[in-house]
Structure formats: structure tokens, C-alpha cells
Amino acid sequence: MLLEQVLFFVAAAGAIGGALGVVLLRNPFFSVLALVAHLISLALLFLLLRAEFIAAAQLVVYAGAVMVLYVFVVAYVGGVEETVGGEGAIGRVGPVFAGALLVELCIAIIGSALPAIDSRGPHVAAGFGSPGAIGKLLLEKFLIPFEAASFLLLVAAVGAVVLARRRRGLEDSVG
Amino acid sequence: MNAVWFLVLSAFIFCIGAAGVIARRNPLVILLCLELMLNAGNLALISFSRMLGNREGQVFALIVMVVAACEVVVGLGLIVAMYRRRLPLDVDEVRELRG
Numbered sequence: 469m470l471l472e473q474v475l476f477f478v479a480a481a482g483a484i485g486g487a488l489g490v491v492l493l494r495n496p497f498f499s500v501l502a503l504v505a506h507l508i509s510l511a512l513l514f515l516l517l518r519a520e521f522i523a524a525a526q527l528v529v530y531a532g533a534v535m536v537l538y539v540f541v542v543a544y545v546g547g548v549e550e551t552v553g554g555e556g557a558i559g560r561v562g563p564v565f566a567g568a569l570l571v572e573l574c575i576a577i578i579g580s581a582l583p584a585i586d587s588r589g590p591h592v593a594a595g596f597g598s599p600g601a602i603g604k605l606l607l608e609k610f611l612i613p614f615e616a617a618s619f620l621l622l623v624a625a626v627g628a629v630v631l632a633r634r635r636r637g638l639e640d641s642v643g
Numbered sequence: 644m645n646a647v648w649f650l651v652l653s654a655f656i657f658c659i660g661a662a663g664v665i666a667r668r669n670p671l672v673i674l675l676c677l678e679l680m681l682n683a684g685n686l687a688l689i690s691f692s693r694m695l696g697n698r699e700g701q702v703f704a705l706i707v708m709v710v711a712a713c714e715v716v717v718g719l720g721l722i723v724a725m726y727r728r729r730l731p732l733d734v735d736e737v738r739e740l741r742g
Contacts, residue, residue, distance in 0.1 A: 476644045480652050487656050487679050491663035496671045503675050506656075510682055517649065517693040519701050522685075522708075529708060534678075534715050541719045542671060545726045562666030566658040573654035577647065588645060590696035597701055610702050617709040624713035631720035634727070 476516055482509030500538045507531040519597040649690035657683035668733050670725070674718045681711045 486506025490499045507530050514523035595601055606614045660679030667673055685704045692700025722732065730737055 472644060476648065480648075483652065484655055484659070487659040490672070490675050490679060491659055491667065496669055496675075499672050499675050503678060506679070507682070510686060513649065513652075513686060514689055516644065517689050519689045519692070519704070522689060522701050522704050525705065525708065529712065534712055537715060537719060538671070538675070541722060545671070545722060545732060562662045565665055566662030569661055570654060570658040573658070574651060577650045577654060587694070589694045592693075592696050596698065601698055602701055602705070605698055605702050606705070609699075610706075613702075613706055617706050620713050621709060624716045628716040628720035631717065632723040632727075 472516060475512065479509045479512040479516070482506070483513065497539070497542050500535060500542055503538075504531050504535050507535070517597075518592055521597050521599045521602045523597075524599075646690050646694040649693075650687055653683040653686040653690070655683075656680075656686065668735050670718070670722050670732060670734055673734065674715065674722075677714065677718075678711060681707060681714075 483506055486502045486504075486509060489502030490506065493499045493502060507526060511523040511526040511531070514520075514526060657680050660676045660683060663676030663679065664673055667676065685707050688700045688704045688707070692698060692704075725732060725737070
């Protein structure tokens with residue numbers, strides 16, 4: 469019980485610190501590294517919530533593959549330093565808007581009369597979030613969303629190739 | 644830990660991401676902040692799934708991860724295309740479609 473609380477607060481501090489690092493660091497490369505720390509903390513939180521398969525997928529797919537893609541693009545484009553906040557009204561509106569949103573969300577969460585929200589949830593068996601259980605759900609009850617997701621991945625891959633390929637003529641007319 | 648702790652944490656992460664989307668101007672960092680918001684949504688989905696003792700929220704989180712991967716791929720393709728055409732990597736400067 470105590471260990472669970474310690475782990476929660478460590479992971480929560482890591483997640484919030486990583487998120488703040490993404491927003492506040494000026495170099496995009498360091499923002500990507502902060503996001504990796506954030507994702508690893510989130511995987512720990514998922515483990516606390518008994519979602520073992522999602523935690524593993526988070527580490528392998530997100531912190532592994534997607535972040536490598538980001539690092540490649542940052543290295544290709546080159547880290548463009550920028551001032552955080554920026555000039556103009558937008559830079560000042562951002563934090564104010566986020567604060568208002570946070571207050572509203574906290575009122576909605578804490579003020580909602582959901583009885584289960586203040587409990588630890590029902591007791592679940594050992595294999596609650598195991599790959600077997602999730603895979604059975606994916607292939608039986610959620611087969612259509614599963615296939616739609618695979619089709620979406622295919623469309624996105626084709627779209628990325630079309631977007632990023634070298635096109636003759638276009639570059640010359642601009643450059 | 645009660646589920647409300649996880650939900651408040653996910654609200655924090657979502658708001659930090661929203662502030663980043665509004666305040667930052669580099670499209671790469673805006674994509675990273677979108678990832679933050681999607682992950683906050685994932686955390687809320689999984690904590691609701693634990694709260695109800697129901698695995699289906701975890702399936703939704705998995706689908707959200709797939710959608711996030713697609714969004715990253717298309718967004719990074721756009722950024723590479725912008726770089727190839729020597730457009731400035733600043734969302735305030737790319738204003739061709741602004742009314």
C-alpha cells in the first residue's frame with residue numbers, strides 16, 4: 469500500500485516534470501528527450517493501474533519507435549531555437565487558458581458525484597491487463613475497430629511517403 | 644491509490660499540453676504537446692478502466708495510441724515537406740491560408 473503511493477508520487481512527479489520540460493525547453497531535441505522521460509513515467513503509472521500490456525506497448529511503441537522518428541526529424545531539420553511564450557497576445561494567453569482549463573477540469577472531476585471515483589476500484593484477478601486478455605478483446609469484441617486501426621496505419625504510411633517525397637518542380641519554384 | 648488522483652494528474656498533463664500547443668511556435672514542439680494531450684487522455688481511459696474493473700478502456704487506449712502514431716507520421720511528413728520547400732519552421736510565418 470505504502471509502496472504503491474510512493475511509486476505513484478514518483479511517477480507523477482516524473483510525468484509532470486517531463487511535460488513541463490516539453491513545453492518549456494527551448495531546444496526541440498531536449499523537448500523530445502523530456503517527452504521520453506514523461507512516457508516512461510506514464511508507463512509506470514499504467515503498471516500501477518494494472519494495465520501491463522499497455523505499459524509494455526507504451527515503452528516499445530512510443531518511447532521506442534515514435535520517439536526515434538522524432539529524433540531523426542529533429543536531426544534532419546536541425547534544432548531551431550525559439551523563445552518560449554513569444555511576443556504578442558498569444559504567448560500570454562496560453563498559460564492563462566491552461567490554468568482556466570485546469571480549474572474547470574478539476575471542478576468537473578472532483579465535483580462529479582461518481583461514487584466509484586473515490587475508491588480503488590474493484591479487486592481484479594492477476595491477469596487483468598495481460599496481453600492474452602487484451603488480445604482476446606481485440607479479436608472478438610473489438611474486431612472492427614482493430615481492423616479500422618490497421619487500415620488507418622496503412623493510409624498514414626502511404627500519406628507520409630506522398631507528403632515527404634522529393635517532387636521535381638515544386639522546390640525550384642519556391643527556392 | 645484512488646482513481647481521482649490519476650484523473651487529476653491526467654488533467655494536469657492535458658493542460659500543460661494545451662498551453663504548449665497555444666504558446667509554442669515550432670511545429671515539432673506543437674506535435675510533441677499534442678502527444679502530451681493524447682497521453683493524458685490515455686491515462687484517464689486506463690484509470691476509468693481500473694475504476695470499473697473493465698478491460699475495455701485499455702482497448703480504447705490502444706486505439707488512441709494507433710491514432711497518435713498516425714498523427715505523428717503525417718505531421719512529421721508535413722514538417723519534412725516544409726523544410727524541403729525552405730518554408731520557415733514557425734507556425735506564425737506559414738500564413739498562406741489565413742483569411
